[in-house]
Amino acid sequence: ITKKVLMLPGDGIGPEVMRQVQRVMDWMAKKRDINFDVTEGLIGGASIDAHNNPLTDETLADAMAADAVLLGAVGGPKWDNLPFDIKPERGLLKIRKEMGLFANLRPALVFDALVGASTLKEDVVKGLDIMILRELTGGIYFGQPRGVEERDGVRFGFNTLVYSEPEVERIARVAFDMAMKRNKRLCSVDKANVLESTVLWREVVERVAKEFPEVEVSHMYVDNASMQLVRNPKQFDVMVTTNMFGDILSDCAAMLTGSLGMLPSASLGAADETGARKALYEPVHGSAPDIAGQDLANPLATLLSFAMMLRYSFDMGEDATMIETAVQNVLKGGLRTADIMQPGMAKVSTTVMGEAVINELNKL
Amino acid sequence: ITKKVLMLPGDGIGPEVMRQVQRVMDWMAKKRDINFDVTEGLIGGASIDAHNNPLTDETLADAMAADAVLLGAVGGPKWDNLPFDIKPERGLLKIRKEMGLFANLRPALVFDALVGASTLKEDVVKGLDIMILRELTGGIYFGQPRGVEERDGVRFGFNTLVYSEPEVERIARVAFDMAMKRNKRLCSVDKANVLESTVLWREVVERVAKEFPEVEVSHMYVDNASMQLVRNPKQFDVMVTTNMFGDILSDCAAMLTGSLGMLPSASLGAADETGARKALYEPVHGSAPDIAGQDLANPLATLLSFAMMLRYSFDMGEDATMIETAVQNVLKGGLRTADIMQPGMAKVSTTVMGEAVINELNKL
Numbered sequence A, B: 001i002t003k004k005v006l007m008l009p010g011d012g013i014g015p016e017v018m019r020q021v022q023r024v025m026d027w028m029a030k031k032r033d034i035n036f037d038v039t040e041g042l043i044g045g046a047s048i049d050a051h052n053n054p055l056t057d058e059t060l061a062d063a064m065a066a067d068a069v070l071l072g073a074v075g076g077p078k079w080d081n082l083p084f085d086i087k088p089e090r091g092l093l094k095i096r097k098e099m100g101l102f103a104n105l106r107p108a109l110v111f112d113a114l115v116g117a118s119t120l121k122e123d124v125v126k127g128l129d130i131m132i133l134r135e136l137t138g139g140i141y142f143g144q145p146r147g148v149e150e151r152d153g154v155r156f157g158f159n160t161l162v163y164s165e166p167e168v169e170r171i172a173r174v175a176f177d178m179a180m181k182r183n184k185r186l187c188s189v190d191k192a193n194v195l196e197s198t199v200l201w202r203e204v205v206e207r208v209a210k211e212f213p214e215v216e217v218s219h220m221y222v223d224n225a226s227m228q229l230v231r232n233p234k235q236f237d238v239m240v241t242t243n244m245f246g247d248i249l250s251d252c253a254a255m256l257t258g259s260l261g262m263l264p265s266a267s268l269g270a271a272d273e274t275g276a277r278k279a280l281y282e283p284v285h286g287s288a289p290d291i292a293g294q295d296l297a298n299p300l301a302t303l304l305s306f307a308m309m310l311r312y313s314f315d316m317g318e319d320a321t322m323i324e325t326a327v328q329n330v331l332k333g334g335l336r337t338a339d340i341m342q343p344g345m346a347k348v349s350t351t352v353m354g355e356a357v358i359n360e361l362n363k364l
């Protein structure tokens, strides 16, 4: 059975990094007889330009029908001054919500060859390997009521942070499952000394913990977590947190690695009766409009997002590992795109980097 | 006129670091003829133990009557499992709210002598000097409705993030004033691509900016800000943000310096007709129950908080600078409490550190 993949290149450097994934797919078809049925679609600014809408019903239907979605990047200055309701980001938030992608997996990984790129000292980050689970379809991102209103002549802006017990339960379960596959340590991040919503969060995590007696669970306030990530990030294995805290902490953790251009992510929905989950994969970096279209972007985060797709959506762990190994070998060989360039290394283009990954795949 | 100061030593190491401030006050009385009328009070766990209440009306009345409040630290494992409503933290939140301390000043400063203590590379943090303005009496910390409720058999936890235009305006004004006294650059941090409350925030900051044409103002999303603090913290001069984002980012920025035991803070209210403001000063570090009562704690953050009091509440900038210089000279002399100990330096107790500051003051 062929796997149906929807590709959403999006804006900025999205299309050019996506092309390198297409090459790896072609290689897999030829060399490993694995075929993907690929559809392309528009999202974000590209979709606004074409349809005045950052996510059309048609693209959403394609996403729902696909086995997995691969996204490039969304947004850019061209669309920055659009009203709140039709900004490119709206497309991203809508696709997450409509597909029910409640579990955002954000690995923060330091590649040995790139440890020097971090602003942190080598001993603090060498070997860093954290998995952050961010709740992605709830919390203050989606809570009602929300808006800006005038009351007695004074304007107020308001949002609602809300979590139900089942919402916390399902993300907690994904986090514990993940911890079981890793080093069996889970840190749940909340602000239970101030926010009642996260008092409930902590209570539910505690309850789910009973189902996973092998996992060592801890709780940390979000302000302390942001300090601990800087002080000693290697203390963490898996972290789980709310949508908003996850947005902040996962970006902080990503930057600890010093190579944002290397980091993939996955957003997963609930498993259906057959065990299949809706899923969307995307690099952590943005659309980088300043270098778009110049063959300068780093395609590795998108290739590694594709590897995550193979592992989580298609149970093709072996092929995922092949791609990851190929990427590591390319780095060891000294090739670097501009964003991860280091003295003494060879600076290459997006295309040459993609080519190099294929070459390494051929050697495996 | 003598200055009325309320001292709230609080819990853990609070009392012992506070004693070192008392010594500096005595020195000021003797050598500079500056007298403080000091009252002591209880807050947090200490107040719970005595009165079953983390902040009594009596202490609050003393705080309202004082020209300035100096706080040690609040909380500890002894009170961790108390119900949400009577935890030590409640005392802190209540005193902030009742005194109207809406502007929290959180400097993140790297002392030359301690640059090696940071987990970040020396060139990234040497000379770092950021001032974070955190809104402290609004936002999701205090918004209504809040709580945990059952609806149709499902439990929900919820909080409300709310800002009114005047609330944003007054903190923005403090931030711009601060920027004018510093390097005239202000970065306002929000999540205006997702949260309507911060769309209003951004709009108001933009409007206040017109009153300060000399200040270069920028806006940054909170996830990006958490990355930029790690990537290149020296790009920032003054930052202003909401209560919750400020809680997270100011702790992250504090940890960049590597010496939490050195960082003071100030929380200020609105100026009255005479120009006087309610104010509370406290070190950024916590109550450190593990080392409490052992004469091991670093008193410098509390001494520097007292210096901030002199500067912001009593317009005694010269005396403030004296204390800051004395602290720097002690560090140059090689004395270190355990938390900032480095190879080749002399490890000293809380008391000896306080003594050393007095000695340096005598030399100035």
Ligand SMILES: CC(C)[C@H](C(=O)O)[C@@H](O)C(=O)O
Residues within 6 Å of the ligand: A089, A092, A093, A247, B193, B194, B223
């Ligand atoms: C673009 C924005 C809406 C989005 C978010 O806040 O979730 C982004 O920051 C992310 O983390 O994917």
Ligand SMILES: CC(C)[C@H](C(=O)O)[C@@H](O)C(=O)O
Residues within 6 Å of the ligand: A193, A194, A223, B089, B092, B093, B247
């Ligand atoms: C103790 C807690 C309520 C408090 C806060 O969140 O404001 C603390 O973290 C701080 O930053 O002063």
